[in-house]
Amino acid sequence: MRLIASVLFGLLIAVQSTAQVIDSLHETIKTASAQDKVDILIELVFQYRNSDRDKADSLLEVANVSARELNYEKGIARVKILRGILFNDQGNYDKAIDQFQSALPFFESSKDSSNQEAAYNNLGISYKRLGNLDSSNISYQQALRFVSDEFGKARLLLNIGSNFISEGKLDSATQNHIEAIKVFERINHQAGLTIAYLNLGNIYYKQDAYDQAMKYYHQSLENAIASGHKPVQSRNYLNIGSILSEKKQYDSALYYFKSATALQEAMGDQTGLAASYRNIGEVTLELGDTDAAEEYFQKSLSLYEKTSHKEGIIRANKFLANLYLDKQEFVKAKNYINRSIDQAREAGMIHELQRSLEFATKIYEASGDYKFAYGLLAEEKTIGDSIFKQEKITQIDELQTQYETAKKDQEIQNLSQQSQIQALQISQRNTLLAVIVIAFLVLVLAGFIFYQRRKYKHQQAVSNIEQRALRLQMNPHFIFNALASIQNYILQSDTKESVKYLSKFGKLMRQILEHSRQEFISIEDEADMLTNYLQIQQLRFQNSFQFTIHIADELDAENVKIPPLFAQPLVENAIEHGLTGVENGLVEISFDKTKEGVLLSVSDNGRGMNKSVSTTNHKSMATKITLDRLGLFGQRFASNLKYSHPQKFESGTLATLILPHKS
Structure with missing residues (x-):
């Protein structure tokens, strides 16, 4: 379940948007001067922004026309800032940036520090939404130059803290929010505290600290209810529902999502309503009601399209594609994922485009269109690089x-x-x-x-470098054999098998490259990579052998970690030297727990060793690398790691290895 994005304080300045304020402004505008009417119209737009978007757009256009007729430059510039904020609400961040930048020259020439701060603050928000955190941080630092009060400083601390959340710097984000809370408490600003609590909840949510997150969401919710701040109230309902959904408490999650929906309908908050419908769709899908889920996803997409919210449109199309993939309706799944890709390209949202391409590859592969899937995979890899x-x-x-x-x-x-x-x-x-x-x-x-410390660190660094070098030696060893097989399929003009083989080969290469950068990976990840490798070998050897992978019950496969790429050379030896020319071959791999570490066993039912055949002093490169790596790990962890040379019988071979592990 997706968490509603961290709240940016700049989007929630109008915390006193009540019916009384609106009535007062309408009464004041009757007797105001021409320029004052423009300023009052701008304030009314702020008030109507979350409750009646059509009314807000209409009033903004009136303010713009009036300001231009009066040649009221400050009014024209303020209209641009407000239009940029409305574009931000719609997800049109490029247009929002244009509005803020075009407003800045006037405020700079007139030395209007208050509106300079507002323009830079909202620029930071737009860049953050586009994923350009560097430009966002620069804009916020510029805004800090023009802050004249404690409230403005605290607001910017929250926005900078929100960027820290996106960058994964959660400790810095927490520190910023705590400092902001101290300021809001000192000046008794309840609206600021409401939003700070909400963002703190988001920080703990990202760390999977759900109890802490729930605590701050409820604090924020209580403040929002007390102050009548419905936008923040609805966001807390959504986030609490998301946590309950993560905990698989779907009925309770639906209650909070529907509470958010009721508020958003009353406010006319179509963007928030679209997010609520998407979340409800996910929960109903988990409950097995695909028809209801489809209906909510379609409602979500319709609202995002109505508000021109590009990020929402991209994700809503992706959710629908996933639903139709589950229903095996590949034509519809392709249609919606292609829309998601096109929207991401048009909006220039690179991360969203990468995720959409990755999911599209899955859809086309599932439908049997391997050639197109391979093309998408190549494009996704290029973007990722x-x-x-x-x-x-x-x-x-x-x-x-x-x-x-x-x-x-x-x-x-x-x-x-x-x-x-x-x-x-x-x-x-x-x-x-x-x-x-x-x-x-x-x-x-x-x-x-x-x-002494430098010497120890140097030895440790050398050990790490040698480990990486040895792991990297395995890649060309395997790649050579795999590419030879691909060449064989191509020479046989077997396009379907070539594409299928390339797809699996690409996935395996990614796994090997990722794991080669890590000192330890989980047994589950190692088993997944071995499964992919063995499936490729089955393709290569025309399914002449079967395999099994067994993980002992006392080993927690997700959390127990071992050094990567130790099993693959042993499995390769079993296939290449044991099962060549053998029909109905079998490779058995097992991970067992021992006092000394994790016992890795690889056996086959191949030809074994003929006692009449003389042995040689040749040792395979894979075996040499395995022994060298074991030696380095033994030095590093001050333990005696054991490798048992393959025991060869009349039929079959067994190789065992004791590996270090950590939880």
Whole structure:
């Protein structure tokens, strides 16, 4: 179940949107001057924004026309900011950015710090929604330059904290929100506390700390009910429902989702209502009512399209595609996933496009269209690589900045120390000698400790590098054999088998590349990779053998972790050297718990060893790499890890390996 996105405080400024305020503004506008009428119309748009969107749009257009007729530049610029906020509500973030940027020159020339802060704050919101966190953070920092009160500072702390949530920096996000809460408590700003509690709930939700999240959602809900702030009230209902859905308490989840729906219908909040319908659809799908789920997903899509909410349209199409995939209605599934892909491309939402392509690959593969599935897989991989590259560039830039900052701090610290030493030389010459001697001894001791720690870290780093190098050696060893098989299928002009083989081969390559970066992976992941590898080998050997993978009951396959890529070389030996030319072959793999670690066993019913055949001193590359890696792990964990050379009988071979593990 998807959590409603972290609330950005800039979207909820109008916390006092009550009928009394609206009535008061309508009464005041009757006797106001021409320019004041424009300002009052803008305030009315804020008030109607969440309760009557059509009314808000109509009033904004009147304000825009009036401001231009009066040549009221400040009014024109304020209309642009408000139009940008409304575009944000609709998910048209590019248009919103254009509005905020076009409003800024006037406020900069007039030195209107309040509206400069508002423009930059909302720019940060738009960039955040587009996934451009760097530009978002820059905009928020610009906004901080123009903040003149504690409330504005606390609001920006929440928005920056929201970015930290998206970046996965949850400790920093928590710290920002706690600081904001202190400010709101000091100035007794209940609306700010309401939103801060909501965001804190989101932070704990992301950490799967559901009890803590539920605590803050209920605090936020109580404040929202007391202040009559229905938008935040409905968001809390949705988030509480999401937690209950995660806990599979579907009836309770439906109660909260429908409570949110009732509020959103009363407010005319069509975007929020679309999210509620989507969540209700997911719950009804879990309860097995596919017809009701389809109806809610269609309602959700219709509302997102009505409000031109691009991100919502993309995801609603994807949910419908998933539903029709489950119903094996592949034509409809393809239709909706293709809409999702087109919308993501048009909106420039790279992460959404990658996720849609990944799901489309699954749909086309399930329908038997392997060639098209392979094309989608290739495009998804290209996008994934570009995202990975950009993230690495950003990470390097951040590290460079941190390094330069630390370097300057160190230089300042060194200058300060030199100044202190000079002062001591002038005033305390006799004492200085003793201080120097003591300092020298301390430095020697610190140097020795530093050397020992550096030596240990170096040894550990060398061990890690050697481990990675040995794991990477396995990739070309297997890739060569796999590509030879692909070549064979192509030469035989067997297109369907070639595409099927390439699809599985691509998935296996991704697993091997991902696992080769990790020191430990779960037994479940290792078994999944072995299953994929063995299925490829079955294709290669025309299903001349079967296999089984057994994990002992006392091993928690999801949480017990072992070093990756140890089993594959043993399995490869069993297939290549044991089962070649054997009909009805069988490879049995088992993971068992022992006092020394995890016992990995690989056996086959192949040819075994003929006692009349002389042995040679040849040792396979896979076996050599396995022994070398075991030696490195033994040094690292100070344990005696054992590898039993294959025991060969008249029929069959058994190889065992004891691996380190951690939970």
